Amino acid sequence: MQTILAKDYHAIAVSPITPYNLVPGVAEATQKGIPVVAVGTSMDVQAAEEAGARIEAFITSDFAKQGELGAQFIIEKIGSGKVAIIEGLPGAAQGEARKDGARRAFESNNNIELVSVQPGNWDRKTAYDITADLIQAHPELKGSSVPTMLWRWEQ
Secondary structure, X not given: OHHHHOOOOOOEEEOOOOOOOOHHHHHHHHHOOOOEEEEOOOOXXXXXXXXXXXXXXXXXXXXXXXXXXXXXXXXXXXXXXXXXXXXXXXXXXXXXXXXXXXXXXHHOOOOEEEEEEEEOOOOHHHHHHHHHHHHHHOOOEEEEEEOOEEEEOOO
16 A cells, blocks of 8 residues: 555555555545545444545445355356365455355255365465365365355366
């Protein structure tokens, strides 16, 4: 955020990982007169107000529905079998909602067995390593729902 603030932009769009992590940076942008738009997730209203941070507009998505749609896609492709969820950063609202949406979709289908839910921390290498471990532990695994990407494979 400090790098962005030093660039002399006319406006900034942010997507906070937690309700608090960008409050100081947005407060600084507010002090400089730079409008800030929150995309996807926003900040804690009270913390922002106390810090003098102003969000001009908030644009979001239904993250739980995203997770559900991803899981439904996998279910349609594999029909039945064992699946896993590799979630984003634990505690991040958007990742938690996507995980919960995917979990509900998988668990509501009698032909699908959810064998694991693990944090991938929004890191491709971590998600790859988890997937490799899951395939070794569950060779019959047919698919995995990952917060920002969907993986599908069959034996």
